[in-house]
Amino acid sequence: MIWNPIKECMPEEEKRALQGKRLHKVVDYVYHNVPFYRKKMQEMDLEPGDIQTIDDIVKLPFTTKQDLRDNYPFGLQAAPQSEIIRIHASTGTTGNPTIVGYTRKDIDVWSECMSRCLTAYGVHRNDIFSVAYGYGLFTGGLGVHYGVENLGATVVPASTGGTQKHAKLLKDLGITGIACTPSYALHLAEVIESMGIKKEELKLRVGAFGAEPWTENMRQEIQERLGLKGYNIYGLSEIMGPCVSYECECQNGSHINEDHFYPEIIDPATLQPLERGKDGELVFTTLTKTGMPVLRYRTRDLCSLLPGDCPCGRTFVRMSSIKGRSDDMLIIRGINVFPSQVESVLLEIPECAPYYRLIVDRVNNLDTLTVQVEARQDYLSQGFDTLSPLTQLEKKVAAQLKNVLSIAAIVQIKMPGSLERFEGKAKIVTDNRKLK
C-alpha cells in the first residue's frame, strides 16, 4: 500500500518542479528570517532570486552541526516563538544539545511522512502498534507516535525500559507492530524468551527499526526471533526525526520523502556533489520546514543514492544503508556520542589524568560503552591503604559521564602510565561491534 501516491509516485519532472518551487520559497524564507543564512548568502553574493530551480541548490551554503551549536539555542529558528509548539533536542559534543523547534505545520508534515513509512511497512488502521523508542527530547518516541495516530492505528506508547511489562503487553494485547532500535528489538526478544513466551503466542507482524546502524544479519535474527518482518527507518532530529526515509516491500534501499527533504551526496573532502550511485556524505535541505529549516545540512552519514526505478512504483529516490561516518561520532544505543564529550568530562575531574580509551561493544545485543581512564599518580599516592578510592572514583566518573552523554558507561580506572601512548594520531576508540 502507498499512503500518498500523488506525492510518492510523482513523475520525475513534476517532482523536480515542485522541489525547485519549494526550495525557492524556503531560501526566501530563511533569508528574511534567519540572520545566519542571510549573512552567509550575502557573503556569497547570493539572493533568494538566484535560486529558482532545484539545480540551483549547489549555489547554497552548507550547514554543519557546529553551526547549530554556535547558534544555540534558537539562533537558527525561523518562526517566531509563538508559532513553535514543540522542542526536541539531540546530544551535543560540548554539553550544548542541538535544539530543534517545530511549528504545527512541521508536526503535520512529520506525521504525514511517518504515515507514508508505516504504510510502506504494511501497517494499517486495524493494527495495534507499540512505540518502544524513548519518549522525551529524543525524536524517536513522539515522532513515530504521531505518525501511528495520524495513520489511525492504535498506538501503545511503551517507550524504552520496563521490558518485561512490554513483553507481557505484546502478548496480551496482540500487538501487531513495533518501532524501536534494532538492538532493543534483540533485547526484547531475549526477555520474551526468558519469560517463556513463544513467538507463536505473539501477533507481531511488522517492525520499524532505525536510529542506529544495523545489518542484514541483525535483520534476519530479529525477524526469526520475533516472527515479524523488519523494515529500516531513517531520520535525524536536525532534519525532522524518524520519517526522512523508509524501506518499501522491495527492501532495496530506503525511499527519501523527497518532496520535503532534498538529498544530495557530496565528497566530504572537496564538498563537490557526486553522481548517483557514488558513496559520499549525505546532505539534506528541508524544503517545507518552517520552525527550523536547514539548507544543505551535512549529516556526516556516508551512503549513496541508488540509481534506477523501484518496482514498488514510488519515484522517491532510495538511499543505501549507512556505511559509516565522516566524523568520529559513535551511535550507542541510538544515542549520538562524540569522543570529545567524554574527554571534556574527564578533563574536569581532578583525579583523572588526560589518558583515556573508549571501547564500544555489543553484549547480549545491547551496545556497551567502556571508558578506561588513568588516575593521576598524585591522587593515588595520597595515603590510601584500601581499594575503595578506586571504586569511588569509578562511580564519580560514571555519574558525570551519564550526565553529559545520557547513557551509562562502564568506567575502568587504570594505573598511571598503563594506557599506551601514541606519538601520531591517537587511537582512542575501539568499536568491537560486528556490524558487517
Next chain:
Amino acid sequence: MIQQLSVFMENRAGTLSAVLDVLKQAGIQLHALSIADTADYGICRMICDTPEKARQALLEHGVPAALSDVCAVELANTPGALADMVSLFTKAGLSIAYLYTFLLKDKPIMVFRTDDAAKAKGILESGGLCCFKW
C-alpha cells in the same frame, strides 16, 4: 602504630615485578608483604625498613605509592594467640578491614586496620597486649 607502604597495581603480568625491582634497586629491606585483589586491581601493602625512601623511589618510577599508619601488635608464638586477639575486637564490635602477619626475630607481628585506631589501641591494652613499635 607503624608505617605501611601501599601500592595500587593492575592485575597484569609484570606489575609486581616492576614494583619489586624498584625497591631492590633502592636497597629496601622488606619485612612483610600482602596483596589483596579484585577483578581488575590489587593493592600491595608492605612493611619495610625505610618506608619514606621506598615511597620516593617508587614515585620517581611513576608508581603511585602511599604511606599510612596502621596498628601492629606482637603476639605470643602459641596456638590460639590470634584467635584470642580477634575475639577481643569481636566483643567490642569493632571490625577489622584487613590483617596480615610477619615474623620478626621469631616473634609474630600482626598488622591490621580498623576504622578506629584509638579504640583498637584501648581494646588491645584491655586484653594485656601492646601495640608494636620499632
